[in-house]
Amino acid sequence: MKSFVLNVALAAMAMSCAGSTASFAAWEPVRPVEFIVPAGTGGGADQMARTIQGIVTKHNLMKQPLVVINKAGGAGGEGFLDVKTSSGNPHKIIITLSNLFTTPLATGIPFNWKDLTPVAMLALDEFVLWVNAEKPYTSVKDYVDAAKKAPSGSFKMGGTGSKQEDQIITVGIEKAIDAKFTYIPYKGGGEVAVQLVGNHVDSTVNNPIEAVAQWRGGKLRPLCVFDAQPMAYDEPIAEGKAWKDIPTCKSQGLAMEYLMLRGIFMSPKATKDQVEYYVELFKKVRATPEWQDFMKSGAFNTTFLTGADYAKWVEAEEKRHEGLMKEAGFLASN
């Protein structure tokens, strides 16, 4: 009799496993899920995480609550180490930006993205070259000429953080056009855009969402986007121009491409079912109108990758960052 019960139980388990390979996942969170943001409140990653939280709550996509927690210490190192040390805890996910690569490389903290379990790439954030609208340069060529003509180091580039994406792009531009800039790091993207409006710096590489308000207000002018093709959004934003009308930097003779990862990872040693659950969740999030609006407002590149494709992309990107940062002399000395 006992063995019969056991058999039934085994059969039930087998069936549930079979079910998981079909459309729905077998695993579900049994307690609240912590959504770590390795950056401060109000920044790009934080906005995205809180938008996701709002969408999940509004559309009832999870039975358990999703709780956003900021762990910004050490350029996000605090957040990554927290998830790294939560091995086998499937109730912890993290949203990453480029500091996934840059923070360990620049500070030498004991962390690598391979310590975590990749879940999905949600989107890629674009970078645009901005100048003050009062300045005479209307094309990349004017800008490059002006930067080259200025005495070495007197041309000021403002950006978010130090030895992170904005500064990497700046070094890339310096190489591409053979000029020397002075890079001035600020705490947040909004502040950077305002410093450009106030003419305290000469140009920035703000994300679209950080500078769009000033573009619409006629204070800033976009010159080019650091992507392989122009952005997809054709709704007019300012002066009858849309995101789509901004040319790529490469087409304008400034050979630099950079996109920032907005992706999800979870704690180490997650099972396939657990990863699958979150992948399905984010697919549902992406299908909501709120998410589409959010993507449009920030002119995001909406590439979505999961599984091996995602891991491969991250790996290639890590190599690229290592190369870029080595050339720029940004690697931690120890």
Add this chain to the structure above:
Amino acid sequence: MEELANLFHGFAVALQPYNIMLMIIGITLGVIIGVLPGLGGANGVAILLPLTFSMPPTSAIIMLSCIYWGALFGGAITSILFNIPGEPWSVATTFDGYPMAQQGKPGEALTAAFTSSFVGALFAVIMITLVAPLVAGFALRFGPAEKFAVYFLAFCSFVGLSKEPPFKTIAAMMMGFALAAVGLDSITGQLRLTFGVTELLNGFDFLIAVIGLFGIGEILLTMEEGLAFRGGNASINLRVVLQTWRELPTYWMTSLRSCLIGCWMGVTPAGATPASFMSYGIAKRLARRGNNFGKGEIEGVIAPETAAHAAGTSALLPMLSLGVPGSPTAAVLLGGLLIWGLQPGPMLFVEQKEFVWGLIASMYLGNLAGLIVVLTCVPLFAAILRVPFGIIAPLILVLCAIGAYSVHNSTFDVMLMLVFGVLGYLLKKCNYPLAPLVLAIVLGDKAEEAFRQSLLGSQGSLGVFFSNGLVSTIMALGLVALFWSAIQEGYSRLRMSMA
């Protein structure tokens, strides 16, 4: 006059029953958040933000901004009753608020604090209503050099105007700078003074330090002095509110000065903390009873509270018109705006009139509602001091521990808080002032960042701090404040020799 018509339309929006209900809920939640040290306005708003996603944006911002006002009011309560500032800008309120509570005048101190908060906020809202476009442009002139000059002025006015021995003030301040330097160096991206300890990646958070230095330190002192809470004989009826109100108009000069300091500091994105310290320091010098500051002078409560709230309120102006948050809480609100599909910036005032003026109207009404809510509770708060020390002290300890934990969800911070508590006790025993230490922890890394950004921009030349009229004026004011005593002495000597 189009603005006035817009404003009245805004009042109509804010006065809908649904919005009034949200306002009162928001204020109450905010006061609770403000009372719990560590939870703070920014965290509170961030936690409650998702609740508002299903609301219309105007209602949502009304509720969130009311949480913000509530937290601002609430921060004063623990500062005055227990010497534990819940927010950076309440530190200066403890200097005279806590002695007042100990002298059996917690009701007066609370009433003065709440009323001054209201006056400061009201002044700032009126300013926002009348001169929004003008003032917004002013913030654009603030580059790194100008920001550094403002911090410089805050530090100098504290050293120069303080009655403590200047070298003790400077020593305490330097210790604060050293603590502020721990963590990530935002200019080079390198870790500093962390010695490979993961917990130190974050640096020393101001809140942990302040909960320990003030809260725990105070409990240790009280234990030494005989386990008794002074101020237990506080009168606890609403008449104290009216009595204090009768007294307040005599300090109109201090209020007005603090309002102006606050608005100015809020719009130049320096924020409420330097505003409250600067206003306190200047009031100490200029008030008739300035010598009594620190011993329970009501003006010493009015000055920082008025300035902090004027600054906290006017900080919303650069946020709305430029997209630059003037405070951490404003930063979270900014995130909220984006989620509701509103793009802060120059076009917000043009395209989203109903939203902007609804928000401004809710600032008037929310502050008024907040004042009524907290004033009616004054006797209740004051009665807390009647609870015997043996019962209240463990409760405060628990509250402090929860507060310290909730800053980064880390037990390490609770330990750190205790260490700071012992440090606070020792410093007090040796008569070192704690305020400059705290000021340096709060503003130290910001000042350093602005200083180094300026020098990067000027390629190392210190001339950048005197490169235009605005920055030179602020720097000169700072130097005058620093050497105020010497100047005064020199002046009187000169007069003597002339005579």
